[in-house]
Amino acid sequence: FYFYLTGKKGKNVSLNYLTKLHQFSPDSHGEPGFWDGYRHFLAFAVNTMDRIWLWNKEGAGFKFEIDGHEEIKKYVDEKKGALFLGAHVGSFDALRVLSKNLDVKVNVVGYADNARKFETIQKRVNPDSHVTFFNLEDGSVHGVLKLQEMLENGEIVAMMGDRFVPGARQRVSTVSFLGSDAPFPENPWIVAHLLGCPVFFVSGLRHTEKKYTCIARLIDEKIVLERQNRSLEIRKYSEQYARFLENICKEFPYQWFNFYDFWKLDKK
Helix, strand or coil: CHHHHHCHHHHHHHHHHHHHHHHHCCCCCCCCCHHHHHHHHHHHHHHHHHHHHHHCCCHHHCEEEEECHHHHHHHHHCCCCEEEEECCECCHHHHHHHHHHHCCCEEEEECHHHHHHHHHHHHHHCCCCCEEEEECCCCCHHHHHHHHHHHHCCCEEEEECCCCCCCCCCCEEEEEECCEEEEEECHHHHHHHHHCCCEEEEEEEEEECCEEEEEEEEEECCCCCCHHHHHHHHHHHHHHHHHHHHHHHHHCHHHECCCCCCCCHHHC
16 A cells, blocks of 8 residues: 555556556546555555465465366377466466466576565475576577477477567567557567577466466467567467457556556556
């Protein structure tokens, strides 16, 4: 409540998002007011607290439903790797449950200091975790080869599809999201093309206290980007990704955790 009262920028961004959602889908969310913004902040705080418990070896009594379990299990049983594309909506850390239930290693792609910090914290909480963090620098051939090696071992590679690489040239695909044009990064699709593996949308959504649903949807068995039509093909996949996010936001309006002006790249 303190940060909501004093964080003018974050509060304005939250209300801007909730307003766009209301205008896009009036039935899913009422016209936002002061307490809706607070509820959004509170959901983020609860999600942050849950992350530590989700990393805990025993899982702290959380219950999970996995929507798409059988489709993922098919690739795991055949020792085929896959790329999971998540977003800053819901809990990306719920992947820990997928890794445990399917007995498969999940490698979360991060950038520079963030990847190292998260791995350090997680190892302290649960040294036996099946989830590891991997630092991928923009344009790193060695990094992509390392990811291919993980996939060949039947492991999962997971990365966010709604954030840009820090300090890198911003390759953008602009598509409609909640009724307004929004910039989405092209990098995840370029990486998916280079890896040549099945790609899933994934998200972990909090229903009630200690109850989550992990959603996995197959995008394509293999992302192929023809050089002459690369921008158009990336835009097609970005639109699929945006529709996936819209459906989640309509059902879970307070679990969108991008607290910056998502619709304007220069204000990120």
